[in-house]
Amino acid sequence: MPRIPAAERRAALVDAALRVVSREGIAAATTRAIVAEAGMSLASFHYAFASRDELVDELIATVVAREQQAVVPTPEPGRSLRELLESGIIAYFEHLKSDPDHEQAMLELTQYALRSPERHPLAAAQYARYAELARNSLELAAELTGARWRTPVAEVARVLVAFTDGLTITWLVDRDDAGALAVARAAADALSRMADLP
Amino acid sequence: MPRIPAAERRAALVDAALRVVSREGIAAATTRAIVAEAGMSLASFHYAFASRDELVDELIATVVAREQQAVVPTPEPGRSLRELLESGIIAYFEHLKSDPDHEQAMLELTQYALRSPERHPLAAAQYARYAELARNSLELAAELTGARWRTPVAEVARVLVAFTDGLTITWLVDRDDAGALAVARAAADALSRMADLP
DNA sequence: GTGCGACTGGGACGCTTGTCCCACTCCCTC
DNA sequence: GAGGGAGTGGGACAAGCGTCCCAGTCGCAC
Numbered sequence: 001m002p003r004i005p006a007a008e009r010r011a012a013l014v015d016a017a018l019r020v021v022s023r024e025g026i027a028a029a030t031t032r033a034i035v036a037e038a039g040m041s042l043a044s045f046h047y048a049f050a051s052r053d054e055l056v057d058e059l060i061a062t063v064v065a066r067e068q069q070a071v072v073p074t075p076e077p078g079r080s081l082r083e084l085l086e087s088g089i090i091a092y093f094e095h096l097k098s099d100p101d102h103e104q105a106m107l108e109l110t111q112y113a114l115r116s117p118e119r120h121p122l123a124a125a126q127y128a129r130y131a132e133l134a135r136n137s138l139e140l141a142a143e144l145t146g147a148r149w150r151t152p153v154a155e156v157a158r159v160l161v162a163f164t165d166g167l168t169i170t171w172l173v174d175r176d177d178a179g180a181l182a183v184a185r186a187a188a189d190a191l192s193r194m195a196d197l198p
Numbered sequence: 199m200p201r202i203p204a205a206e207r208r209a210a211l212v213d214a215a216l217r218v219v220s221r222e223g224i225a226a227a228t229t230r231a232i233v234a235e236a237g238m239s240l241a242s243f244h245y246a247f248a249s250r251d252e253l254v255d256e257l258i259a260t261v262v263a264r265e266q267q268a269v270v271p272t273p274e275p276g277r278s279l280r281e282l283l284e285s286g287i288i289a290y291f292e293h294l295k296s297d298p299d300h301e302q303a304m305l306e307l308t309q310y311a312l313r314s315p316e317r318h319p320l321a322a323a324q325y326a327r328y329a330e331l332a333r334n335s336l337e338l339a340a341e342l343t344g345a346r347w348r349t350p351v352a353e354v355a356r357v358l359v360a361f362t363d364g365l366t367i368t369w370l371v372d373r374d375d376a377g378a379l380a381v382a383r384a385a386a387d388a389l390s391r392m393a394d395l396p
Numbered sequence: 397g398t399g400c401g402a403c404t405g406g407g408a409c410g411c412t413t414g415t416c417c418c419a420c421t422c423c424c425t426c
Numbered sequence: 427g428a429g430g431g432a433g434t435g436g437g438a439c440a441a442g443c444g445t446c447c448c449a450g451t452c453g454c455a456c
Contacts, residue, residue: 003403003452025313027225031444041405042445052444104312107367111306114370115223127371155380158368162381166364170356172312173325182353183360190388201422201433229414239435240415250414 009048010058012038017059022101026108029056060109060122064129069136081145081195086188088137092164093180096171103168127161134160138191146198156194163187207246208256210236215257220299224306227254258307258320262327267334279343279393284386286335290362291378294369301366325359332358336389344396354392361385 004012016038020029031052035045049055079087096103106126113123135157142149149156163183171180202210214236218227229250233243247253277285294301304324311321333355340347347354361381369378 006403009403025309027313030442032442043405043447044403046445047403104309108309110367110371111223111302111309114302115225123371127368151380155377158372158374158377159381159384162364162368162377163361163384164364165367166360166362169308169363169367170325170360173308173321174356176356179353179356179360182349183357186357186361186388186392189391190384193387194384204433207433228412230412241417241435242433244415245433 006048009040009044012040013045013048013055014059014062017055018063018105021059021108022105026056026105026112056112057119057122060113060119060126063106063109064122064126067126067129067133069133072137072140079145080192081141081147081197082188082192084141084145085191086184088141089160089164089167089184089187090181093167093171093184096168097177100172104172107169107172130161131157134158134164142195147192147195148198149195151194156191159194160187160191163190204246207238207242210238211243211246211253212257212260215253216261216303219257219306220303224254224303224310254310255317255320258311258317258324261304261307262320262324265324265327265331267331270335270338277343278390279339279345279395280386280390282339282343283389284382286339287358287362287365287382287385288379291365291369291382294366295375298370302370305367305370328359329355332356332362340393345390345393346396347393349392354389357392358385358389361388 013034017029017034020033020037024033031042031045034055035042045055049058076084110123110126113119113126131154135153138149138153138156138160141147142153164187167180167183167187170183171177211232215227215232218231218235222231229240229243232253233240243253247256274282308321308324311317311324329352333351336347336351336354336358339345340351362385365378365381365385368381369375
C-alpha cells in the first residue's frame, strides 16, 4: 500500500463512503464497508478520522459543498418564463434519472442528520444550499425573460426546492416518468405566476 | 406477565415498533428496543415473528393500511376550488405540525423499503395509498365547487402527493411555517388550474 | 546516511445485534 | 382434574459492529 497523507485519505474515504451510501444505503456504510470500498485497512480509517460519526459529518458537509447548480437556464430568445422554468425542472429530472442512487443518498443523509439534534444543522445547511442554487436559477430566469419576482426570490426558491424534492421522492418510488413530468409542468406553472411578466 | 395470544402480540409489537421508529428512527428500532417498548421479553418477539424483517414488513403494511384521509374538504358555500385546495393542504400541514415524528417515520420507512428490491413494492403501495386518498379529496373538492378535472384525477392526485411530500421534507428540515404556507399556496394554485371551473 | 515522525497492517477488545434453545407455566379441553 | 399445546423467561450463541493497540516500515529533513 502506498503511503498517503492523512488529508488525502480523508478525501478518499469520504468518496468511498458516498459510493457505499449511494449503492447500499447509509445503514450499510459501516467502517469496514467503507474501508473495503477505498481499498485500505481499518487502521487507516481511524488514523484519518477519530470516529465514524466524524466521517459521516464530513461526508454530509462535502456533498453539500460539492452540490452544483444542477441547471443553468439557457438563454433562448422568445421563451416565456414558464417555459424556461419547466425546461429547468425537466433538466433536473433528467439529472435525477441519470443517477437516482445519488439523489436517494442525499435524501438518506438528510433523514440521518434530522435524527440527532447536533446533526440537524447539517440538514439545514444542505437545504439552505439547495435554496441558494434554486435562487440563482430563478434570478437568471427572470433576468432572461425580463420578468420580476413579486415575492422575495428566497421564498420562491424555497417553493422550488420543495417541488423538486417532492418530484424526486415520488419518482424514486414509482418511477413514473409521465407523472414526474406532470409535476414539473404544474410546478413551473405555479412558480411563473409568482412573477410579474414584462 | 399475562398470557397473550400470538396475534395480539403481533399487533402490540407493531405498535411499539412504530413508537420507537417515530421517536428514534428506524436504525434504533432493534428487537430489544421494540421489546422493551412493548414491555415483553425477547422470546415473545420471536414467538410472534419469525424475524425482525417480518416485523418491519408488517409495520409498513400496517401504517399504510391505517393511513386515513388526512383531510376531507368541508363544504362551505362560496369558496373557490383554489381556496378549498389551499385550506386542504394547510389542514394537512397542521396535521404534520401536530405530529412531525410520525411523518418523519413514514418517510424513513419509505426510504428503508426503497433500499431492497423485495421491499420496493411496499413503498410503491404506500404511495399508491397516498395517491388514492389525495384522489378522494380532489374529487370531492371538484364536486363541491362544480369544477371538472381536465386531466385524469389520478394524475392530478399524484401531483398533489408530490407537492405535499416536498412540503413535508422541507418543513421537517427548516421548520419554516411561512415557507410551508407559501408552498401550500403555490401548490393549490397549480392544482386548481388543472381543472375547468364551472 | 541516519533518525524520527508520519503512516500502515493485522489482530484484538468489548459491545450490540438478531436469533435460538430449553425448561417452565399457564389455561383450555376432554 | 389430567393432559397437552400455547405462551413465557432467561440465558446463550455467532456474527458484526466501532474502536484501539502495537509492532513495524516507509520517506523526508538534516
